[in-house]
Amino acid sequence: MSVEQRDPHSGYLTTGHEWNGITELNTPVPRPVYLFLILTFVFSVAYWVLMPAWPLGSDYTKGLLQANDRAAVARAVEQAAAVRSAWTSQIAAQSFADIEADPRLMADVRRTGRTLFGDNCAACHGRDAKGTKGFPDLTTASWLWGGSPEAISETIRVGVNASHPDTRVSQMPAFGRDGILKRDEMESVVAYVLSLSAPPPAGNKVAAEKVAAGKAVFAANCVACHGTEAKGNPELGAPDLTDMHWIHGSDENAIYANVWGGLKGQMPSWEGRLTPVERKILALYLIDLRAKRP
Structure with a gap:
């Protein structure tokens, strides 16, 4: 079969190949494809020039726009902190009792405390703070180290049987294993x-x-x-x-x-991870959960 043969239906030349009576057409690539390829190339070159793109060992090309996502995130965090400081500064300065008596501040405590608890405490105590075997229910009035907001905040700070120098220490002896009791x-x-x-x-x-x-x-x-x-x-x-x-x-x-x-519970110290204000918010959040329990 000649490669110059033209398909009568489409008008395209054939390639000269035929399989079981099916002739392969020499169909040209559609022009829009070339257009998209050209636009992609132009975009790529423009992006390489304008944005950070090429690694240079210990550094990278900064681009004409000097874009920096890390700096942008840092600025966003600073702005958020500035906005939050309007009420977090009041949390830091006021007593637990005064904060509990302020409905506006307690609304902020509930909103932020829920996030703090979910990110740091829910893995052990559960999303609803009701605990499970080996981990206490934090919505009741029964607290091993005291249930006042001051005591709760201190327990969060130093932990229980933790590595903190001021950690709360408690252990129940193994009366049977150690032969203390028959x-x-x-x-x-x-x-x-x-x-x-x-x-x-x-x-x-x-x-x-x-x-x-x-x-x-x-x-x-x-x-x-x-x-x-x-x-x-x-x-x-x-x-x-x-x-x-x-x-x-x-x-x-x-x-x-x-x-x-015997028993020896353990809770990590959160002083290195949570700020004093965040620990205070968590303590108030837990007090609020206890107050809502029927």
């Missing part, structure tokens, strides 16, 4: 602790005797931290054992496991 003593003290929030049925003599024995074990081994009434001690990070707020489980097996193996 098995029957642990079973008795678990029965006593359970009775503080769920007393055994009246008339159950065996249960009453175990609770009485557990009370004696508790008095000899636990009151130093949890107090004679088992109400806890925020100075030591010892929890209240008479309420229904349990971090590591409230059933008999969970409590026995805790008594046997």
Whole structure:
């Protein structure tokens, strides 16, 4: 077949190739394609000249426009900080009580605190701050190290069993693993602790005797931290054992496991990551969540 053959339908010349009766046309590239290629080339050259584009080892070409995204972001952050300083300066200067009494400032606290909590605390305590096993519910009035905004802010600053020199330090001994208590003593003290929030049925003599024995074990081994009434001690990070707020489980097996193996919670110090104002906002945000809980 001659390459000069012309297709009668399209008018284009053929390439001279044929497959199973199908002839290949020598169709030219559409002109708009050339136009787009030319425009792309012109744009590329213009961009290389105007914008930062070419690496030069330790530096790069700056371009005629001297565009700098990093500097632009830094300026945007500075501008945002300047706008925020109108109310963050008030947060820094005023007391917790005065801020809580100011609806306008608390609106800013709720908006910013939600973001701060989501970015820094939600991974452990959950987006709703209600915690999970091993991580406390922050929406209740039961706080290991005190639930005032001042105490919460300080706990955020120094952490718990963290690397900060002023960290809060707390540890429950492993009474079973370290041989401090015998098995029957642990079973008795678990029965006593359970009775503080769920007393055994009246008339159950065996249960009453175990609770009485557990009370004696508790008095000899636990009151130093949890107090004679088992109400806890925020100075030591010892929890209240008479309420229904349990971090590591409230059933008999969970409590026995805790008594046997001990506990040592940990929370990082946020002083190096969060500013004093941000820590103050977080403390107020958590206080506000607690106030909203029914």
